Amino acid sequence: xxxxxxxxxxxxxxxxxxxxxxxxxxxxxxxxxxxxxxxxxxxxxxxxxxxxxxxxxxxxxxxxxxxxxxxxxxxxxxxxxxxxxxxxxxxxxxxxxxxxxxxxxxxxxxxxxxxxxxxxxxxxxxxxxxxxxxxxxxxxxxxxxxxxxxxxxxxxxxxxxxxxxxxxxxxxxxxxxxxxxxxxxxxxxxxxxxxxxxxxxxxxxxxxxxxxxxxxxxxxxxxxxxxxxxxxxxxxxxxxxxxxxxxxxxxxxxxxxxxxxxxxxxxxxxxxxxxxxxxxxxxxxxxxxxxxxxxxxxxxxxxxxxxxxxxxxxxxxxxxxxxxxxxxxxxxxxxxxxxxxxxxxxxxxxxxxxx
Numbered sequence: 214x215x216x217x218x219x220x221x222x223x224x225x226x227x228x229x230x231x232x233x234x235x236x237x238x239x240x241x242x243x244x245x246x247x248x249x250x251x252x253x254x255x256x257x258x259x260x261x262x263x264x265x266x267x268x269x270x271x272x273x274x275x276x277x278x279x280x281x282x283x284x285x286x287x288x289x290x291x292x293x294x295x296x297x298x299x300x301x302x303x304x305x306x307x308x309x310x311x312x313x314x315x316x317x318x319x320x321x322x323x324x325x326x327x328x329x330x331x332x333x334x335x336x337x338x339x340x341x342x343x344x345x346x347x348x349x350x351x352x353x354x355x356x357x358x359x360x361x362x363x364x365x366x367x368x369x370x371x372x373x374x375x376x377x378x379x380x381x382x383x384x385x386x387x388x389x390x391x392x393x394x395x396x397x398x399x400x401x402x403x404x405x406x407x408x409x410x411x412x413x414x415x416x417x418x419x420x421x422x423x424x425x426x427x428x429x430x431x432x433x434x435x436x437x438x439x440x441x442x443x444x445x446x447x448x449x450x451x452x453x454x455x456x457x458x459x460x461x462x463x464x465x466x467x468x469x470x471x472x473x474x475x476x477x478x479x480x481x482x483x484x485x486x487x488x489x490x491x492x493x494x495x496x497x498x499x500x501x502x503x504x505x506x507x508x509x510x511x512x513x514x515x516x517x518x519x520x521x522x523x524x525x526x527x528x529x530x531x532x533x534x535x536x537x538x539x540x541x542x543x544x545x546x547x548x549x550x551x552x553x554x555x556x557x558x559x560x561x562x563x564x565x566x567x568x
């Protein structure tokens with residue numbers, strides 16, 4: 214309650230700070246980015262599919278890149294569903310390659326994650342439901358193929374798991390702000406023998422081990438952590454009606470990180486079994502700034518264990534979509550998001566959080 218009240222005051226104060234002459238979103242954002250410890254652009258649920266003009270157009274995706282370049286942000290993030298995934302695998306891969314080419318115009322790194330549409334399951338399932346074909350899992354796209362395409366030419370910009378370089382979990386450090394941005398893959402689960410995806414989403418033991426014993430380890434003081442994924446792992450209220458398997462372990466690891474605890478997490482979920490030991494007692498840094506996700510096509514938020522979990526609407530949604538400029542102030546421990554829709558600021562959708 215206290216954090217919510219302070220967040221309201223922060224947002225109210227920001228609303229009063231009106232720029233003279235009504236500058237453009239890029240101009241205003243550029244000045245705001247200079248004052249922040251870390252500034253980045255955030256969009257989600259692109260659903261690019263030019264075959265039937267579904268989702269975001271090329272122009273909309275390139276407008277995000279243009280805004281990022283104009284404001285000089287440290288990075289841009291796209292939290293899943295980059296393509297819509299309702300066409301055969303070869304067309305899907307062409308669409309995903311197109312998205313990669315559009316994003317290549319960005320001057321700063323672009324951090325993408327996989328969404329539930331990005332494995333092309335909906336094309337396979339739709340064919341079966343219509344009676345037009347059989348369940349052909351060869352038309353789906355494993356996470357490795359997704360990340361080989363969307364990270365193409367940019368692999369060395371990130372710290373990946375050497376055992377699973379295209380698993381979809383990786384991080385990037387921003388040393389000036391002392392912020393580590395951790396990207397997780399919530400679509401990391403097995404197939405069943407009959408051929409369907411076993412679960413709606415999930416986190417494998419390999420990813421959980423990497424999170425607990427690599428990504429959240431700090432030997433120096435002063436660092437903070439941001440986590441980004443497609444489906445929120447910490448709250449069924451804002452995350453998903455069918456939560457990714459082992460979500461509670463992800464949240465448990467992050468809570469243990471913030472509290473500098475040690476222990477072991479277990480999972481007995483079939484196909485997602487895990488035993489993850491963690492020990493953060495000797496960690497020199499333990500600040501968890503916030504979690505960012507998409508998936509539900511809504512602007513939602515909730516504090517989970519004192520940390521803001523924030524969701525953003527799909528980028529092409531009329532009236533409430535668009536993308537956010539995210540501003541982090543480490544000293545004040547605040548996160549402010551400023552919305553852009555159609556190239557213009559939309560203050561009614563700005564948000565502020567205290568962590």
